[in-house]
Amino acid sequence: MRTILKAENLQKTYRVGSVDVHALRGVSLDVEEGDFLAIMGPSGCGKSTLLHLFGGLLTPTAGRIVIDDEDLTAATDAQRTDIRRRKIGFVFQRFNLFPTLSADGNLRLAERIHAGSNGAGNAERRREVLTLLQLEDKMHHKPLEMSGGEQQRVALARAVVTSPAIILADEPTGNLDTENSAIVLNMFQEMNYRFNQTIIMITHNPEAAAMCRRIIQMRDGQIVAPNVVVQI
Numbered sequence: 228m229r230t231i232l233k234a235e236n237l238q239k240t241y242r243v244g245s246v247d248v249h250a251l252r253g254v255s256l257d258v259e260e261g262d263f264l265a266i267m268g269p270s271g272c273g274k275s276t277l278l279h280l281f282g283g284l285l286t287p288t289a290g291r292i293v294i295d296d297e298d299l300t301a302a303t304d305a306q307r308t309d310i311r312r313r314k315i316g317f318v319f320q321r322f323n324l325f326p327t328l329s330a331d332g333n334l335r336l337a338e339r340i341h342a343g344s345n346g347a348g349n350a351e352r353r354r355e356v357l358t359l360l361q362l363e364d365k366m367h368h369k370p371l372e373m374s375g376g377e378q379q380r381v382a383l384a385r386a387v388v389t390s391p392a393i394i395l396a397d398e399p400t401g402n403l404d405t406e407n408s409a410i411v412l413n414m415f416q417e418m419n420y421r422f423n424q425t426i427i428m429i430t431h432n433p434e435a436a437a438m439c440r441r442i443i444q445m446r447d448g449q450i451v452a453p454n455v456v457v458q459i
């Protein structure tokens with residue numbers, strides 16, 4: 228087993244006017260390659276802040292993050308952006324697809340962002356991922372021509388198409404009904420099994436968490452239960 232993400236004593240304090248909000252109060256976590264991890268905890272406990280730190284969208288007030296052997300916290304802004312492009316796939320609650328592009332177009336855009344503007348895309352890989360997500364007949368559809376569940380599957384396809392070291396998902400089923408949630412969660416699990424894809428997923432849904440290999444519980448900016456192993 229290889230550690231693909233290492234977080235050491237992460238702290239994040241937001242300054243709001245003259246008030247300090249301590250969103251993270253010393254979070255340490257090791258994530259192994261191929262893990263599928265759920266982060267749970269009450270609203271406001273720091274889950275999204277932690278995920279944004281892992282993805283290099285925010286910088287910690289103190290502490291250290293190493294992703295796939297690269298130190299995110301020692302990096303400059305430009306280096307951090309580069310690490311994010313090469314190593315991270317994001318899936319958000321709002322699907323954040325490009326509305327004027329087809330499903331395949333959204334994946335091509337992700338490939339270009341990943342590899343730089345003159346990077347070649349991989350049509351075969353795109354087709355493989357879209358087929359695995361049962362979207363092959365939606366390849367040329369635009370987001371508004373798809374259901375919420377289909378759009379979220381495109382967002383997942385976009386996140387995995389570049390084979391990122393880690394997928395970070397912030398309440399990916401938060402906007403979906405029960406049926407679509409189940410489909411999307413099954414796809415996450417499939418990505419984890421089939422490609423040994425490492426996934427960290429914030430969720431409020433105990434059924435979603437039960438599909439993960441491990442659950443960590445947060446409260447008040449700290450991890451209170453770091454290693455609830457789920458029997459699948």
Ligand SMILES: Nc1ncnc2c1ncn2[C@@H]1O[C@H](COP(=O)(O)OP(=O)(O)O)[C@@H](O)[C@H]1O
Pocket residue numbers: 241242243248249250268269270271272273274275276277
């Ligand atoms: N950009 C921000 N500026 C100020 N406070 C913030 C900001 N983002 C989050 N917070 C605060 O930090 C705490 C943790 O927020 P968040 O990480 O979004 O929690 P969660 O995702 O668990 O609901 C909350 O008290 C929230 O109000």
Ligand SMILES: [Mg+2]
Pocket residue numbers: 274275276
């Ligand atoms: Mg949140």
